[in-house]
Amino acid sequence: MGEVLFFVAGMGAVAGAIGVVIMRNPFYSVLALVSHLLSLAALFLLLRAEFIAAAQVIVYAGAVMVLYVFVVAYVGGQDEPIGPRAGAGLKAISAVFGAALFVELCIATLGSGLQLIDTPGTPVGASFGSPAEIGTLLLTKFLLSFEIASFLLLIAAVGAVVLARRRGGVSAAEEQARYSAMDVLRPASTGTMAEAVGARHTLPEATVTTTPEEAEDAPTGGRDR
């Protein structure tokens, strides 16, 4: 049973990986990577890593891949010819490099002479790889790396906002094209793209001088402006 599951999941993982590389449209590459990640989660389950498998499916195949799909849709996945531009020479070199890398990795792992490598592994208890065990390890032995990882995530989130923001400000016409009920409840341009890029001074005077008194006087809010 385990063998059958291993070969099905392993072939799915390898086929998904090949699909990522050979698909010409980036959108199909992303979908191939999703199938690859799901197969890999099955392999993780075979290795008794239940929590990692669940995190893989939810975080990777769920959240990260949705981000990929959005960016591919935004950028516009244009087809590209497979293979390096320089021609057959570079293609042959990369094939040779790939084969050499595979042989080297197999030597490094399978030929390492580890005694347990030809066994199904050390016998482990029923709670091996459960969320409780992993959480205990994360909060005791690996507390520092856990905190560093959380800080890294924070930096990445801020960095993504800074990288993907709109530069050079927003035109006043574009800013004024959007009205919402929040216009009367908060200072003007709060939470807008103009505030994010520090372009508040480029807005016309009328949009930045809304006070609560004015908002009460004019119940229809920003629609008059």
Add this chain to the structure above:
Amino acid sequence: MDIGWFLAVSALIFTIGAAGVLTRRSPLVILLCLELMLNAANLALIAFARMHGSQEGQVFALIVMVVAACEVTIGLGIIVAVNRRRLPIDVDEMQELQG
């Protein structure tokens, strides 16, 4: 199932990812191939964790997943910024990030 089989699958996936990084030109697909290589490393880490019967390799894999998520976020942010400036989405054309 013997641990060696998992390691062989891991090596194969890593090789495919490396070949993809070398041959593809779209930075989106190159990021995907980087994910493949990170996942292959994850599979090897978890296989070794199972082999030794300790869960520390699984914690390593979790941290690798965090790093991969950060890398994806920043990489996709750069691609979106490049696309905003109407530059070609092609690693052969993008030889410098300045400006």
